[in-house]
Amino acid sequence: MAKCYVCGKTTKIGRSVTFSGERNPRRFKANLQKVKVVLSDGTIKRVYVCTKCLKAGKVTKAVKVS
Numbered sequence: 001m002a003k004c005y006v007c008g009k010t011t012k013i014g015r016s017v018t019f020s021g022e023r024n025p026r027r028f029k030a031n032l033q034k035v036k037v038v039l040s041d042g043t044i045k046r047v048y049v050c051t052k053c054l055k056a057g058k059v060t061k062a063v064k065v066s
Helices: 051-056
Strands: 010-017 025-027 032-038 044-050
Touching: 032 051, 044 051
Parallel strands: none
Antiparallel strands: 010 025, 032 044
């Protein structure tokens, strides 16, 4: 199962409730993106990061060199 590299966010389990009150199991999946990240020691690694951490600037994306 994929997991956010920064905050550890994963899939949560809950229930969907219909209009009549029936409860059915469902999954709440985190919005994870596969991103190339520069780690603290300077190496580049491809990891899963949730969009909340990306927007907050908690990771530095690797710059593409051509």
